[in-house]
Amino acid sequence: MILEKEISGRQESILEHSLQPFFEDIKAFDSIKSLKRSSVYQSCEYEIQKVINGVEYRNHLEGNEDPDRLRVVAWNVERGANLSGIIHLLLEDPVLRDADVLLLTETDVGMGRSGNKNIPREIADAVNMNYCFANSFLVLGKGDEGEQKHDLQNTLSMHGVAILTRHRIHGYRAIQLPEIRNPFEGLEKSLGQRRGLICRFLFGGRLFDFATVHLDVKASPQQRALQLEALCKGLKQDGVAGSLIGGDLNTHTYNMRDKLALMKSFFYKLFFLGVKEVVANYMMPDRFFEKEVFSVFRKYGFDISRFNNMQDGTIFYDLKSESLDIKTREWLPGFLYRYIHHILEPWNGKVPLRLDWMAGRGLKAVDLPRVINMPIWNGARISDHYPIVVDLDLQRA
16 A cells, blocks of 8 residues: 655644554454454544554745755664654754754654654654654554563554655655564554655755665565565656665564574574674675665665765664663573573674665765764663764755
């Protein structure tokens, strides 16, 4: 399913609902099939569909319609849980404060784990930008394995991706991605399906598309490739001067379709490559273990080499992270958990990975793309991912 809309002039559309009183009743069902047969679902179906297919936007700023250059940032903001830190960095960092377009993944709206705030709207207010938020899920629980300690009940319970900009948004397309696993199963019980978001801009009389996407972490590289292809198919080429994709592709080099697949892929790599090469390939997922994902970019004419800093990781696998430790214990048997701690001792239990990427078509990147190393803000990390930055020369697109 593709949701598509042209936006003319100063417009705003707020995504709201009154489903909260029904969350516990919906969550009590053991399958989507049994839920859809119930009177509970039949009474809420219209509103559920409105939410899981919902897009919220605000388009009040006109911006510069003829810029020479454009600075684009892609960032997984980790739900927006440290909202004050995110806003501080976007306002104060000498690179990020000049961003024209923000491609944000893992954005919450009305989730207890992030203070029940509308994360894309609050960031947009703070940095004075327009925004568009495409919802993926109505989340019925607290969150994933590392997000169970808070006591705040969800209000709107939405989670998706967003694009923020200093310029006018001329339209959007929200692309439904192939479903890898049933979101109604597991700890983070949800209704809905992942979406990629495309926003259209008009610069110098020419059309440009900017897209953001968050591919599944609990999937195989082949499954992630299918999700990316759905987004690439949704990016039209006719009449468009250039397109840019930025987001969290979860190119961690493992098959995490299930726990058995994860262990098989881990031991396969360890046996044929050894520990040092396994770790080295975290920074080069495009060369072998995630080649299916990057072949999709090539198939649709997208380039990654000029739009990424290949020297720096965008996230660290850090065994000292409490939330990561909880997730690792959940997914790995005890002997393998202890073995990983042992083999990562030479790296002090902390190794870099490249999960976040930009890919361009018909665009000219200038200067060296950057990864922004974030400080701790008020004693807490701002996000588990680092922002990535690319500057575009629109006059040479």
